[in-house]
Amino acid sequence: MRFMVLVKATKDSEAGVPPDEKLITEMMKFNEELAKAGVLLAAEGLHASSKGARVRFSGTKRTVIDGPFAETKELVAGFWLWEVKSREEAIEWVKRCPNPMPGESEIEIRQVIEMTDMGPGLTPELKQQEEHLRAVVESRRS
Template sequence: MRVMVLVKATDHSERGEFPEPWTTEMMTAMGRFNDELRQAGILLMAGGLKPSSQGKRIAFDGTDRAVINGPFTATRELVAGFWLWDVKDMDEAVAWVKRCPNPMPGPSEIEIRPLYATADFQRQ
């Protein structure tokens, strides 16, 4: 089962603020965690996202397209980083996230979402 693990943005991440020594300590701890994921054979990809002020959205309405420049509101709904994992089930994904260092200075959230597989679209 493939899952996308989403690190939710915070006010700090949207401002691009990562205070020292937290940054060094978090990067070291996250590096160790990513090494564990690799050694377990579940890490497919990982990355951090720059603040939404550097992003764009494309709004679709029929054949029309509109470009919306960031920053975007509702910080708690934005994503600051992600992993793509291949796990046996959602329970395994939850267990791994519980082992993750806190990715933000202060309270934060990580969301786990399963990816669709081809079998999900096949008629029975």
């Protein structure tokens, strides 16, 4: 099972305050543990929402909204993508994580939808197309 593990933004992360050396060191050690355990698939921090944009969809209309975005509790400051056996295992890994922000912070854990979760709308042709796309993406990593 794959899980997206989301580090929620804080006022400091939205203000562009970088982590100190101690936190970077702790996070690197934690990421190394994840990698050695075969759990880590990806890990990245994100710039503040002031450097981002949102695209709002309404039927066929698209509206671009430039950051910053007001509600920091709804923003993501970084993420991991993990492969684990269960939601409980993902929770246990998060509980071992250093606090990603000074003071209070929050990490959200969300299971990634796999193609097998798509139901009858996933025809054999669409499944084949998705497998082809994954192969193309994987070949570009090599």
